[in-house]
Amino acid sequence: MNIALIGSGGREHALCHKLFESSIVNKIYCIPGNAGTNSIAKNLNIDFLNFNRLLSVIKLYNIDLVVVGPELPLVKGIVDFLRKNKIKVFGPDKYAAQLEGSKAFMKYLCKKNKIPTAGFKICKNKKDINIFLAQHKMPIVVKADGLASGKGVVICYSKKEVEKFSNEIFLGKFKSSKKLVLEEFLEGEEVSYFLIVDKKRFSFIGSAQDHKRVGENETGPNTGGMGAYSPAPVINKDLEKKIIKNIVEPTLKALRERNHSYTGFLYVGLMIKNNDPYLIEYNVRMGDPECQVILPRLKTDLGKLLKASVENKLNKIKIKWSESKCMSIVLCSKGYPNRQIVNKKIDLRQIKLTNKSFIFHASTKIKNGLFFSNGGRVLNIVVLGNTFLKIRNQIIKIIKIINWKFGFFRKDIGWRVINKR
Numbered sequence: 001m002n003i004a005l006i007g008s009g010g011r012e013h014a015l016c017h018k019l020f021e022s023s024i025v026n027k028i029y030c031i032p033g034n035a036g037t038n039s040i041a042k043n044l045n046i047d048f049l050n051f052n053r054l055l056s057v058i059k060l061y062n063i064d065l066v067v068v069g070p071e072l073p074l075v076k077g078i079v080d081f082l083r084k085n086k087i088k089v090f091g092p093d094k095y096a097a098q099l100e101g102s103k104a105f106m107k108y109l110c111k112k113n114k115i116p117t118a119g120f121k122i123c124k125n126k127k128d129i130n131i132f133l134a135q136h137k138m139p140i141v142v143k144a145d146g147l148a149s150g151k152g153v154v155i156c157y158s159k160k161e162v163e164k165f166s167n168e169i170f171l172g173k174f175k176s177s178k179k180l181v182l183e184e185f186l187e188g189e190e191v192s193y194f195l196i197v198d199k200k201r202f203s204f205i206g207s208a209q210d211h212k213r214v215g216e217n218e219t220g221p222n223t224g225g226m227g228a229y230s231p232a233p234v235i236n237k238d239l240e241k242k243i244i245k246n247i248v249e250p251t252l253k254a255l256r257e258r259n260h261s262y263t264g265f266l267y268v269g270l271m272i273k274n275n276d277p278y279l280i281e282y283n284v285r286m287g288d289p290e291c292q293v294i295l296p297r298l299k300t301d302l303g304k305l306l307k308a309s310v311e312n313k314l315n316k317i318k319i320k321w322s323e324s325k326c327m328s329i330v331l332c333s334k335g336y337p338n339r340q341i342v343n344k345k346i347d348l349r350q351i352k353l354t355n356k357s358f359i360f361h362a363s364t365k366i367k368n369g370l371f372f373s374n375g376g377r378v379l380n381i382v383v384l385g386n387t388f389l390k391i392r393n394q395i396i397k398i399i400k401i402i403n404w405k406f407g408f409f410r411k412d413i414g415w416r417v418i419n420k421r
Contacts, residue, residue: 001303002027002062005041006048006078007069008034010330010362010380011288015069015302016041017360018295022303029061035371036361048073051081058087065090067306068264071147074284075101079264090306091264092284096255099266099282103143103181106282113250117279118271119184129166132182133159141183144169146176150212150224151337155185188273189416190280191232192290193243195268196305198312199261202252203319204240205305206294207232209416210287214337216412223337224377227413229327229388230293234272243268243277251282263309292360292380293326324356324384327391327414331379331399331407333363342375344406351401356384357394378407388414 001024005016013036019025020040031054033043044061048054049072058066066082068074068091077094091097098105110117118141121132133140142165144152152174156162162182169180191209195202210228214220247268255262267283267290286294295302299320308317333340348359348371359381363374381398385391392414399409 001025001064001307002029003303004029004031004058004061004063004066005033005037005069006031006066006073008032008363009069009288010360010377011286011291012069013037013360013362014292014295014358014380014382015067015286017358018298018302019067022301024301024307025303027061029057029063031057034361034374035364035366036359038366048078049076051078054078055082055085055087058082064088065306065310067091069285071097071100071283071285074264075147088310090310092262092266093260095258095260096262097284099251100284101147101176103145103281104179106279107181109251109254110279113254115247115250115279116277118186121182122179123166123182124179125170126163126166129162129182133162136182136184139185141185142166142169143181143183144174144177145179145181146174148174148177151222152177153222186271186273186278186280188271188278189234191234191270191272192287193232193235193268193270194286194290194294195248195266196309196314197252197262197264197266198309198314199256199263200312201314202248202266203314203317205265205319206230206290206297206321207235208287208290208293209234210290211410211413214410216410221337223332225287225289225330226332226410227327227329228287228289228293229325229391229414229417230290230297231325233417236275239272239275239277243270247277247279288362289328289330289377289380292328292358292382296326296358296382296384297322297324322384325386325388325391326382326384327388327395328360328380328382329392329395329399329409329413330362330377331381331402331404331409332377333373333375334406334408336376336408340375341406342373344373344404346371346373346378346402346404348402351398357398358382359398373406378404389418392418
């Protein structure tokens with residue numbers, strides 16, 4: 001089977017790495033890929049949002065299955081386009097992708113189907129905002145309606161903060177958002193719960209917890225994610241039953257009833273309060289950096305799993321897991337998530353990895369056989385092991401050997417689980 005993998009981040013390198021191990025995968029073409037995928041796949045530097053150009057490349061390389069990594073092409077309808085052209089593709093259609101593409105769509109679906117979530121109001125103007133503010137106490141969560149690369153959510157502790165961030169959204173800070181969602185603030189522990197879904201059923205494909213804030217002790221602005229660990233200890237059997245019964249099943253049923261059955265990865269972002277789950281958000285793909293800590297623990301052939309999903313045969317595959325724990329720490333360019341240093345050489349020649357340690361490239365390129373940064377989140381250093389504390393220490397050792405003076409990282413990834421020991 002020849003696979004085209006759409007995307008260029010750490011998630012895509014992790015997917016590529018796992019697909020490279022598959023017994024049924026022949027060739028992998030990454031569109032556009034990065035310096036890490038370059039060593040195990042063929043990178044094709046084309047614009048994947050140019051669907052007609054993409055289609056011609058898929059036909060040229062005899063692609064059997066297209067796997068879509070990031071959310072943007074899903075929200076723009078890449079699955080609908082490829083299916084219409086008789087190409088097998090892993091991911092949800094444009095309608096179902098609104099679960100992530102529109103916070104308002106997701107919230108309305110929750111309200112209609114009695115899915116537990118924070119109280120909210122869809123706001124199109126300042127009058128809407130004032131109505132919500134008059135009825136709710138601080139803090140309040142402000143969310144841009146559309147895609148915002150993980151930077152469209154702010155917890156506000158004053159009316160002034162709400163008005164400031166809301167005004168930025170209305171003025172076009174995020175191109176995809178002409179409206180916003182105001183939410184009650186839920187106190188609890190955040191967790192990500194992942195599924196692989198076909199038209200008839202779904203299977204659990206891992207849990208993780210990540211760290212969104214740029215600074216240690218959860219300070220500073222939100223980012224795409226500074227690190228993650230898996231499995232999430234907060235998930236237990238009782239909680240899992242509630243997640244499936246109260247959140248997952250009503251969502252998938254609602255989409256089926258609208259003739260848009262969900263397929264692909266589904267990321268269920270939750271807040272756990274008094275052992276009850278509340279839906280914070282849906283993502284219609286694997287998380288990043290959560291994917292980088294889930295896939296190394298997966299023992300089942302990923303190629304066979306994706307094929308089964310596309311063919312609606314998930315019931316034929318039993319998913320198996322390593323008993324090891326896994327953690328990732330993200331090495332970022334200095335200045336991230338604001339203005340940052342780019343195009344700086346990274347020397348990885350001194351790094352000796354084992355079968356339990358990985359470096360997944362996120363924002364890198366190759367020039368004259370050398371690695372260079374592209375800014376943002378540059379590398380994911382990932383280790384499997386028995387305890388999160390030992391794993392974190394090992395990751396930090398690797399980062400110190402890399403000794404990249406243009407980067408920074410959080411030294412407290414996993415503090416919740418490590419401090420509870």
